[in-house]
Amino acid sequence: MNLQEYVKLLRSRWITVAVTILVALAAAATYTFLTTPLYQASTRLFVSTSAGGSVSETYQGNRFSQDRVVSYAELLKGETLARRTIDKLGLDMRPAELQSAIKAKAKLDTVLINVDVLDPSPVQARDIANALSDEFVNMVRELETPEGATTPDSRVVVEQRASIPEKPVVPRTARNMGLGLLVGIALGIALAVARDMLDNTVKKREQLEDLTGTGLVGSIPLDKERRKQPAISFDNDNSAIAEAFRKLRTNLHFLSVDNPPRVLVLTSSVPSEGKSTTTINVALALAEAGNNVVIVDGDLRRPTLHKYLDLVGAVGFSTVLSGATTLNEALQKSRFSGLTVLTSGAVPPNPSELLASQAAKSLLAELRAEFDYVIVDSTPLLAVTDAAILAAGADGVLLMVRSGHTKSEQIGHAVANLESVGAPLLGAVFTMVPASGSAAYSYSYYGESSPRQPAARGKHSSTGQTNPTPHEGD
Ligand SMILES: Nc1ncnc2c1ncn2[C@@H]1O[C@H](COP(=O)(O)OP(=O)(O)OP(=O)(O)O)[C@@H](O)[C@H]1O
Ligand SMILES: [Mg+2]
Structure with missing residues (x-):
């Protein structure tokens, strides 16, 4: 994966990254909030030795003190001093607890020792630091006074006493939040890449x-407006979705140029991939170009065209097939010029048999003779055989694929279903493509290049000869 692809991936999965960052920040904030604030009080100790008068003796004494401070730092953190401090202050804690709150550090090449004490109470932090230092002065005196002597070899002075700290040193809010942000970004990117690797939905043109x-x-x-009003009124509509349907209309010219498809079946692998919405709008785009178009609701199980176009659904395809009505009685004019509709009619008990009947074939042939284009909406291929039956009798089939939702295996099975009945698959259509995302990107690229010649399938193969479709106005 190159850098550009990573950027594209992160743009399309920005929600994953953003949510992970927010979760990491929330975790850091919770940790910070739950951490007991600790105050730090500090003292500084000075170590000296009783030196002689000469320069070399002073130097020797200084070296002796420097060697001493390292051991003193250890003693400051030791159990004995902790116990003595606890006793002196009457604290209610174990020596080990106090030891863990003490830091003592000898400054390199000096005779100074910094002592830090952490405690939830600022006053107690100061008191412990001072008491501990005072006790240490006594302790050194005891330790460093040779038996029988009155003066110690080494002496410690509390050079700087502790004062009450104003602000706690723990929790470190800025550091915690910064760390949370960094971890969030890293985890978010890792998660986005992992999700992309595990994602087997189709959204790239090449893949499809x-x-x-x-x-x-x-x-x-993807156009949310279509959920309320599936049909686009193409008059003066230059919206992205109207342009996409016009482009699809133009691309239909390139399909099977030898035998321009006039009876088209729109199907998909699984439900809700936008078949019915696309059927209506492909038909409207063709009607806009001056064609006389009829759409047929071939979904006899869950018909929707009549609802989407506010028409009567009781009379239609099934009622004509059963002989209850004539075709002319069943055809309804839509509110759009150039668009006639044959709704599904009453839901029959045996849709597959009805669609496979000779009557269905004759009905489609009749419509073919009467209209420039017959666009048939159908059922999902993986659910029932209806769409495959209709597809087998059509000039061409367009397979709707909902971008980022339909899985590659589902498309594979759908294509195999069409192949098994010898249906002429002319091309695929991505539906509900998000405004940003790899599919949107792949199509803008497509728009600039000439469309890939569809592979020859079924009975209608293309030979590459140009044969302009009649009635086409764009
Ligand atoms: N381009 C689009 N932008 C936004 N929403 C869309 C688009 N196309 C379809 N939809 C919505 O997606 C849902 C399914 O669409 P539609 O009914 O056209 O799919 P279908 O494949 O015919 O479904 P079914 O398998 O149930 O027949 C509907 O709510 C519809 O409004
Ligand atoms: Mg439908």
Whole structure:
């Protein structure tokens, strides 16, 4: 993966990164909040020896003190002094507890020792630091006075006494939050990359073309408005989604140029991939270019075209097939010019048999003769056989693929289903492509290049000869 791909990946998975950062920051804040504040009081001790008068004796004495401070630092952290300090102050703690709160550090090449004491109470921190230092002065005197002598070889003075600390040194809020941010960023990126690696949904053009063995003929952006109003009124509409449907209309010219498809079945692998919405708008885009278009609701199980277009659903495809009504009675004019609709009709008990009947084939042939384009909405391929039956009798099939939702195995099975009935798969269409994301990117690139020639499938193979489609106005 190169840098550009990483940037693209992070842009498309920014929510994962942002949530991980927020969680890490929240964890850091909770840790900070739950940490008991500790105050630090410090003293400084000075070590000296009783030196002689000469320069060399003074030097010797100084060296002696420097050697001593290292041992003194250890004694300051020792159990004996801790016990003596606790006794002196009457503290309610064990020596080990106090020892863990003491830091003593000898400054290199000096005769100074810094003593730090941590305690939840600022006053107690000061008292311990001072008492400990005073006790240490006594302790050194006892230790360093040779038996029988009256003066010690070495002496410690509390050069700087402790005062009450104003602010706690623990928790270190800024450091904790900074660390939380860094950990959050690193984890977020790792998680985004891991999710991308484990993600087997399809959103890249190349991936889709490999799976279907055909070209990508359209990429319909996600447009929330379509949930309220599925049909786009193409008049003066230059929105991204209207342009995407116009581009799809143009690309249909490139498909099977020898035998321009006029009866198209739109299907998908799984439910809710945008078949019905796309059916309506592909038809409207074709109607905008001056074509006389009919859409047929071939989804006899969960029909939606009549709802999406505010039409009557009781009379339609199934009622014509059963002989209850004639085709002309069942066809309904939509509110859009150039668009006629054959809704599904009453839901029949045997949709697959009905669709496979000779009557269904004749009905589609009749519509083909009457209209420039017959666009058939259908069911998902992996759920029932209806779509495959319709697809087998069509000039061409377009496979809707919901970007970032449909899994590669599902597309593989759907394509195999179409192949098994010899249906002519003309191309794939990405639907509900998010505004930013790899699919959106791949399509903008597609728009600038010529579309990949679809692979020959089924009975309608393309030979590459140009044969402009009649009735097309763009
Ligand atoms: N381009 C789009 N942008 C936003 N939402 C969309 C788009 N296309 C379809 N939808 C929404 O997605 C949902 C499913 O769409 P639609 O009914 O067209 O899918 P379908 O494949 O026909 O479903 P089914 O398998 O149930 O027949 C609907 O709520 C619809 O409004
Ligand atoms: Mg549908």
